[in-house]
Amino acid sequence: MAKLTIPSEEYQVGGHAACPGCGAALAMRYLLKGLGPQAVVVIPACCWAVIPGAMPGTCLRVSTVFSSFESTAAMASGLKAGLRQTGRGDVPVVGFAGDGGTADIGIQALSGAAERNEDFLYVCYDNEAYMNTGIQRSGSTPAFSWTTTTPHGLEKHTPKKDLPMILDAHHIPYIATLNPSFPEDFVAKATKAARFKGTRYLHVLADCPTGWKHDPSQMVEVGRLATLSHYWPLYEIDQGRLKITWSPSNPIPVEKYLRSQGRFKNVTPEEIAQIQQTVDERWHALQERASRDQKSPERIEVQSETPASSVPHSVHPVSETVIVHPNEPFPSR
Amino acid sequence: MTVKLHGRALSEPMAWTSTAEDSTAGSWRNQRPQLIEAKCTGCNVCWKFCPEPAIDIVGKKVAFDLNVCKGCGVCAEVCAPGAIEMVPEESA
Amino acid sequence: MTKALLSGNEAVAEGVRLARAQVVAAYPITPQTTIVEKLAEMIGERSLSAEFIPVESEHSAMAASIGASLAGARAFTATSSQGLALMHEMLHWASGQRVPVVMANVNRALAPPWNVWVDHTDSMAQRDTGWIQIYAETNEEVLATILQAYRVAEDPEVLLPTMVMLDAFVLSHTYMPVEIPSQEAVDQFLPSYRPVVRVEPGTMQLFGSFSPPDLAYMEFRHDMASAMQTAHRKLIQAGRDYARVLGGQPLGPIDEYRTEDAEVLIVALGSLAAAARDTVDEFRREGRKVGLARIRVFRPFPEEEIRALGSRVQSLVVVERAHSFGSGGPVATEVRSALLDIPSRPAVASYIAGLGGREVTPRHLRALVERAIRKDVPREAWVGVKEVIA
Numbered sequence: 002m003a004k005l006t007i008p009s010e011e012y013q014v015g016g017h018a019a020c021p022g023c024g025a026a027l028a029m030r031y032l033l034k035g036l037g038p039q040a041v042v043v044i045p046a047c048c049w050a051v052i053p054g055a056m057p058g059t060c061l062r063v064s065t066v067f068s069s070f071e072s073t074a075a076m077a078s079g080l081k082a083g084l085r086q087t088g089r090g091d092v093p094v095v096g097f098a099g100d101g102g103t104a105d106i107g108i109q110a111l112s113g114a115a116e117r118n119e120d121f122l123y124v125c126y127d128n129e130a131y132m133n134t135g136i137q138r139s140g141s142t143p144a145f146s147w148t149t150t151t152p153h154g155l156e157k158h159t160p161k162k163d164l165p166m167i168l169d170a171h172h173i174p175y176i177a178t179l180n181p182s183f184p185e186d187f188v189a190k191a192t193k194a195a196r197f198k199g200t201r202y203l204h205v206l207a208d209c210p211t212g213w214k215h216d217p218s219q220m221v222e223v224g225r226l227a228t229l230s231h232y233w234p235l236y237e238i239d240q241g242r243l244k245i246t247w248s249p250s251n252p253i254p255v256e257k258y259l260r261s262q263g264r265f266k267n268v269t270p271e272e273i274a275q276i277q278q279t280v281d282e283r284w285h286a287l288q289e290r291a292s293r294d295q296k297s298p299e300r301i302e303v304q305s306e307t308p309a310s311s312v313p314h315s316v317h318p319v320s321e322t323v324i325v326h327p328n329e330p331f332p333s334r
Numbered sequence: 335m336t337v338k339l340h341g342r343a344l345s346e347p348m349a350w351t352s353t354a355e356d357s358t359a360g361s362w363r364n365q366r367p368q369l370i371e372a373k374c375t376g377c378n379v380c381w382k383f384c385p386e387p388a389i390d391i392v393g394k395k396v397a398f399d400l401n402v403c404k405g406c407g408v409c410a411e412v413c414a415p416g417a418i419e420m421v422p423e424e425s426a
Numbered sequence: 427m428t429k430a431l432l433s434g435n436e437a438v439a440e441g442v443r444l445a446r447a448q449v450v451a452a453y454p455i456t457p458q459t460t461i462v463e464k465l466a467e468m469i470g471e472r473s474l475s476a477e478f479i480p481v482e483s484e485h486s487a488m489a490a491s492i493g494a495s496l497a498g499a500r501a502f503t504a505t506s507s508q509g510l511a512l513m514h515e516m517l518h519w520a521s522g523q524r525v526p527v528v529m530a531n532v533n534r535a536l537a538p539p540w541n542v543w544v545d546h547t548d549s550m551a552q553r554d555t556g557w558i559q560i561y562a563e564t565n566e567e568v569l570a571t572i573l574q575a576y577r578v579a580e581d582p583e584v585l586l587p588t589m590v591m592l593d594a595f596v597l598s599h600t601y602m603p604v605e606i607p608s609q610e611a612v613d614q615f616l617p618s619y620r621p622v623v624r625v626e627p628g629t630m631q632l633f634g635s636f637s638p639p640d641l642a643y644m645e646f647r648h649d650m651a652s653a654m655q656t657a658h659r660k661l662i663q664a665g666r667d668y669a670r671v672l673g674g675q676p677l678g679p680i681d682e683y684r685t686e687d688a689e690v691l692i693v694a695l696g697s698l699a700a701a702a703r704d705t706v707d708e709f710r711r712e713g714r715k716v717g718l719a720r721i722r723v724f725r726p727f728p729e730e731e732i733r734a735l736g737s738r739v740q741s742l743v744v745v746e747r748a749h750s751f752g753s754g755g756p757v758a759t760e761v762r763s764a765l766l767d768i769p770s771r772p773a774v775a776s777y778i779a780g781l782g783g784r785e786v787t788p789r790h791l792r793a794l795v796e797r798a799i800r801k802d803v804p805r806e807a808w809v810g811v812k813e814v815i816a
Binding site: 061081109117 | 448449451476477479480481482483485486487489490491492493494495496497498499501515516519624625626627628629630631632633634635636637638641642
Binding site: 026 | 358
């Protein structure tokens with residue numbers, strides 16, 4: 002048997018209520034592999050409020066606290082304070098919210114908590130619209146994407162909010178972008194994030210075949226195209242220093258990514274050119290920042306429990322596991 | 335249905351301890367994965383990308399848990415040697 | 427036991443310190459602010475070993491309090507008016523999640539127009555959220571009520587969040603002599619919080635997960651209703667135990683004053699009752715049988731006590747600092763409802779008074795009682811409304 006490249010332990014049980022080919026389901030599965038069974042997860046209104054199943058069932062092998070839509074970060078702040086006050090300050094608290102709950106209704110609580118540097122990990126699984134209510138546009142919906150509230154003729158012309166950079170402006174110890182199509186990179190970042198004290202932010206591009214309008218079987222491939230085209234670059238900001246964790250040697254045109262999904266079926270060549278320009282500008286800005294940051298000394302002083310290394314190791318026992326990093330793209334056919 | 339919480343009925347915060355073992359997610363499926371054993375190299379990539387998870391990695395070859403597999407077809411797509419075939423439920 | 431001059435807000439903070447609260451999450455709002463300032467000071471100087479979470483809104487204050495309480499910590503927050511209104515969603519969340527959070531609400535008017543003075547509309551608008559509601563009349567009662575609130579809220583048979591109300595400025599910023607009980611005595615009355623269920627890492631707990639119609643949603647609501655009923659009994663017991671262990675008069679759901687042979691009863695909440703006591707004394711000096719029933723606990727509503735009082739009097743004069751537009755005074759509505767089917771039903775006059783801090787004096791109350799004595803019992807009347815000059 003081949004060596005595993007992500008931990009074999011499962012903290013998510015199959016049989017949940019996610020749609021077939023759900024990227025958010027894969028995101029939670031990887032996240033918990035990276036964090037281990039002691040994590041306490043706070044989930045607001047979002048697809049994941051439903052995915053675990055109706056009470057008294059759950060697909061998660063971790064203690065789960067549900068919160069109102071906009072309160073993930075505030076609930077997590079209180080939970081962590083309560084755990085410290087009851088002598089359990091080492092328990093990892095994780096907020097797991099969608100893009101609506103993060104970019105829109107929950108940004109106030111998240112910004113407040115990040116400014117206070119509350120000690121928890123916040124994970125945004127970004128499927129680029131309100132998917133649980135049936136595909137309405139959010140502040141994280143990309144330009145020219147179809148949603149039920151941006152139908153043809155009423156498309157969104159503004160780009161999606163750059164949440165990792167908004168969080169970067171809060172000077173928190175660790176920020177990273179993740180993509181379930183790159184599991185090794187994903188799990189490594191989750192494990193690494195767990196080692197910091199203070200607010201840590203992970204932003205996952207989570208494919209939603211239902212809302213993005215493509216066959217569920219293409220979930221991993223669509224995610225792969227997102228990063229291969231620089232639409233979703235994989236980077237981390239470790240104590241203020243940005244580093245691109247994996248990038249394609251030959252990036253593909255963003256059109257290939259857009260054409261893989263029905264939600265972009267009405268985009269015009271001019272709009273594609275506009276999206277390509279935005280993608281290129283962002284990619285160059287990231288590259289510039291990365292090269293600047295890697296040359297400069299650490300920009301901000303933040304407390305880290307253990308020295309951060311670029312090759313993180315699992316914090317909990319993992320059997321038969323070799324963490325490979327930087328990411329090895331999965332073999333393509 | 336009688337609802338019990340830690341031996342006391344309902345006068346506590348909502349805390350439950352259970353599993354999703356009685357899930358009927360498998361009934362959503364309109365196609366199922368079938369392994370072509372000769373082609374399987376045991377690389378576990380299918381297991382890695384399964385969003386349920388519904389793929390077992392014990393033993394040399396993969397096994398699908400059809401109680402929970404929704405038939406999304408991701409496993410067949412990511413299988414480099416083409417060892418997984420999606421078969422419509424009616425002909426399975 | 428020591429005696430000190432404390433403002434109402436300081437009495438709240440002193441109560442929270444004696445209760446050994448563990449997590450305080452709060453956001454400033456006039457006239458509540460000095461409560462959290464005082465608590466921050468106590469935590470800073472280590473006379474209270476709690477964590478202070480300076481949240482960015484009242485909504486988050488309640489969310490953080492719920493989180494802390496779920497972890498098994500004793501949580502406290504305080505707010506007023508707009509802040510309480512912003513919390514509304516999380517008030518339901520707290521009671522639904524059965525967390526014994528205690529909150530002080532300094533009763534203040536809701537805008538617009540902006541107004542920071544006393545008015546009960548803020549907390550009356552939250553009466554259906556599943557919170558126990560207690561309205562204090564004096565600063566000493568404020569302190570005692572904070573301690574009693576934790577005791578009842580954390581009772582395994584109750585597990586409901588509790589709101590302690592004090593009137594803006596009339597109590598919050600007015601200094602009164604307050605008996606401060608010793609920490610030893612308080613610890614005896616209020617042991618540390620022992621949660622029935624708390625967040626335990628490494629388990630498959632679910633707190634508040636999805637529940638469709640045929641599952642437990644309705645059962646949870648029914649259980650909250652039962653717990654609220656139980657709270658009535660527990661509040662009476664807590665008042666008695668408090669008096670026994672810490673001294674003072676036992677405080678119950680209704681605070682009766684010279685009701686023994688009364689024919690007319692003033693019904694009021696909070697500091698209005700202090701003015702009403704003067705009115706009652708004045709009538710009594712004249713040999714007229716007037717008494718006061720101060721409703722201290724509004725949720726659970728003391729229906730039995732109101733019925734017992736109502737069956738003994740000719741009329742009740744409900745004076746309140748709130749109005750439910752399109753219905754009437756919320757207190758009068760509930761009093762009338764409680765009395766509906768008693769054999770000798772008294773008349774119930776409903777007066778809306780003192781909104782937005784407008785002064786209500788013993789002289790005003792005297793005029794209202796005299797109307798009742800003359801059998802003039804309005805369905806609803808507003809006290810002291812001026813002709814607005816545009």
